[in-house]
Amino acid sequence: xxxKRWDVLYINATAVTCAGDAQSAYGIIENAAIGILDxxxxxxxxxxxxxxxxxLLSDHIIDAEGRCITPGLIDCHTHLVYAGNRSHEFEMRLxxxxxxxxxKAGGGIRSTVSATRAASEDELFEQSLKRAKALVxxxxxxxxxxxxxxxxxxxxxxxxxxAKKIGETLRITIxxxxxxxxxxxEEFHGRADDxxxxxxEEMLPRVAEENLAKRVDVFCEKIAxxxxxxxxxxxxxxxxxxxxxxxxxxLSDSGSAALSAKYxxxxxxxxxxxxxxxVAALAQSGSVAVLxxxxxxxxxxxxxxxxxxxxxxxxxxxxxxxxxxxxxPTTSLTIMMNMACTLFRLTPEEALLGVTRHxxxxxxxxxxxxxxxxxxxxxxxxxxxxxxxxxAYQIGGNxxxxxxxxxxN
Ligand SMILES: [Zn+2]
Numbered sequence: 001x002x003x004k005r006w007d008v009l010y011i012n013a014t015a016v017t018c019a020g021d022a023q024s025a026y027g028i029i030e031n032a033a034i035g036i037l038d039x040x041x042x043x044x045x046x047x048x049x050x051x052x053x054x055x056l057l058s059d060h061i062i063d064a065e066g067r068c069i070t071p072g073l074i075d076c077h078t079h080l081v082y083a084g085n086r087s088h089e090f091e092m093r094l095x096x097x098x099x100x101x102x103x104k105a106g107g108g109i110r111s112t113v114s115a116t117r118a119a120s121e122d123e124l125f126e127q128s129l130k131r132a133k134a135l136v137x138x139x140x141x142x143x144x145x146x147x148x149x150x151x152x153x154x155x156x157x158x159x160x161x162x163a164k165k166i167g168e169t170l171r172i173t174i175x176x177x178x179x180x181x182x183x184x185x186e187e188f189h190g191r192a193d194d195x196x197x198x199x200x201e202e203m204l205p206r207v208a209e210e211n212l213a214k215r216v217d218v219f220c221e222k223i224a225x226x227x228x229x230x231x232x233x234x235x236x237x238x239x240x241x242x243x244x245x246x247x248x249x250x251l252s253d254s255g256s257a258a259l260s261a262k263y264x265x266x267x268x269x270x271x272x273x274x275x276x277x278x279v280a281a282l283a284q285s286g287s288v289a290v291l292x293x294x295x296x297x298x299x300x301x302x303x304x305x306x307x308x309x310x311x312x313x314x315x316x317x318x319x320x321x322x323x324x325x326x327x328x329p330t331t332s333l334t335i336m337m338n339m340a341c342t343l344f345r346l347t348p349e350e351a352l353l354g355v356t357r358h359x360x361x362x363x364x365x366x367x368x369x370x371x372x373x374x375x376x377x378x379x380x381x382x383x384x385x386x387x388x389x390x391x392a393y394q395i396g397g398n399x400x401x402x403x404x405x406x407x408x409n
Contacts, residue, residue: 006058008404010037010380011047013064017386018071018356019371025349026388027371034069036378044374068388070352071372072141072379072403073174074334074359077269077290077320079158079179080135081128081166082149084115086325087219089099109149112325112383116149116159125162131323132166134331139381139400142173144320144363146217148182153203156180160212169404173379175363177245178204178213181233183224196229200236207238214364215243215266227255233300234263243364249273250295261285267318267362271310276325279306283313288362290318291346293339294328307344317346318362319354334399337392348392351399380404 013032020027033050035043035057043050054061089107102108116124130363135143145163150156160176167174180199188195207213216237220230224247234244244263246284248256250270260268261281268282283290289310295301310317317341322328329334337351346354360370366378384399385391 006035006037006135007043008060008062008378009054009058010034010036010062010064010382012066012067012387013069014066015372016046016068016070017044017336017372018353019373021074025353028388030140032069034372034380036380036409037328039378041372041374041376044372049078062382064382066386067401068383068385069105069372070139070381070383070388070391071356071370072405073139073142073212073355074142074319074363074365074370075135075320075323075355076142076144076175076267076359076362077146077292077322078135078143079146079148079322079324080131080143080331081145081147081162082116082325083119083124083126083127084112084164084325085329086111096176097110105144110186110328112149113151117152117155121158121162125165128162129166129169129341131173131331132170135321135323135333136170136172136403137400138332138334139190139383140172140333141379141381141405142175142360142363142365142369143167144175144177146177146179146182147213148179148217148219151180151182151185153206157206157210157212160207164212165173167194173365173369173377175215175365175406176213177215177217178207178242179219180204180207181225181229183219186235192225192229196225199233204233204236204240208242213242213366215245217245217247219247219252220259221247221251222254223251227259229255231259231263234259238263244334245269245362249275249278253278257282261287266364269320270295271305272301274306274309276309279309279313279315282315288316288318290320290357290359290362291340292320292322292336293326293343294330294336295322296343297330297339298327305344307346316358317350317354318358319346319351320359332398333370335396338395341392348389351392352388378382378404
């Protein structure tokens with residue numbers, strides 16, 4: 001107990017701590033009070049056990065009127081810094097255009113790369129900030145942001161600087177990830193090995209030197225980079241003490257999850273084609289499995305990620321938007337929770353843990369984020385709901401009444 005008066009005191013809340021045990025992972029405290037001091041949770045428990053009258057504890061009391069308070073949500077996989085959009089391509093496809101016709105018309109990832117290269121840093125910031133604001137309005141207080149639509153040194157650095165500025169502007173936690181190895185850019189067509197060399201020798205050292213990323217990601221897939229190329233990038237990332245994550249087993253079983261496990265990846269993401277052998281490797285490495293139902297839905301995929309296999313091996317499952325213009329143009333993490341339940345058959349409780357506790361672990365932030373617990377950062381979301389299952393139950397709409405982030409640095 002601190003004698004100093006608390007900055008904020010929430011009362012009459014249904015606190016969904018997400019810090020419960022296996023029996024009740026929601027960790028609900030009814031009629032709860034939450035005290036905030038210096039940006040951290042300094043008191044948490046049933047209101048009846050507060051050490052004093054609320055008015056004597058804080059000048060700033062918020063009555064939740066029985067509504068749910070959860071940890072601020074964490075979107076642990078996004079590509080939200082990009083310019084333009086691909087609605088035209090979406091429309092062409094639905095009018096019957098083939099992939100080749102769209103590519104010839106300048107569509108696909110190349111169009112996003114061209115638009116992102118052409119945008120000034122300010123334009124890129126303005127366009128991306130809107131998406132980040134939409135996530136925050138839907139309860140998100142931590143966003144992972146990947147580069148990967150620049151594919152040259154100048155633009156990759158620009159994207160990562162924009163990501164940092166978004167965090168400063170919205171006073172939220174941003175985890176920047178360098179995804180230079182997203183796809184082979186046009187100027188390296190047919191020379192993927194040369195491009196990987198450029199990523200490792202030219203881009204990565206600058207990203208590390210300017211401290212613009214905390215993690216390194218690779219899109220390991222037939223249409224992107226091979227296992228051998230992926231491993232080269234991971235080995236280089238380790239030299240710079242950057243954490244590792246991977247776009248793995250989305251369209252085929254390439255062995256990328258097992259490779260990521262070998263490099264102690266924080267997370268492996270997508271995983272529709274995860275094999276039994278790879279899941280055992282993940283269990284050993286402690287990596288989080290990040291499922292991305294938005295891309296699964298948008299691409300009308302058929303191969304479901306094996307949630308049973310992940311449960312069996314006790315691999316923590318996180319859910320994210322994968323916010324990107326090509327395969328998951330969404331800024332609603334709660335709709336992703338719904339899709340994770342309807343498409344992948346997660347329970348609403350698993351879906352909530354997937355955007356709080358397990359998403360924090362996926363970003364290496366579990367010590368400070370992802371649950372309502374004493375001493376953790378006071379990232380809080382207040383919802384106009386009485387039970388947390390409502391978060392995954394509803395399709396669209398927005399019940400978030402606001403978030404508190406109490407930036408401490
Ligand atoms: Zn992605």
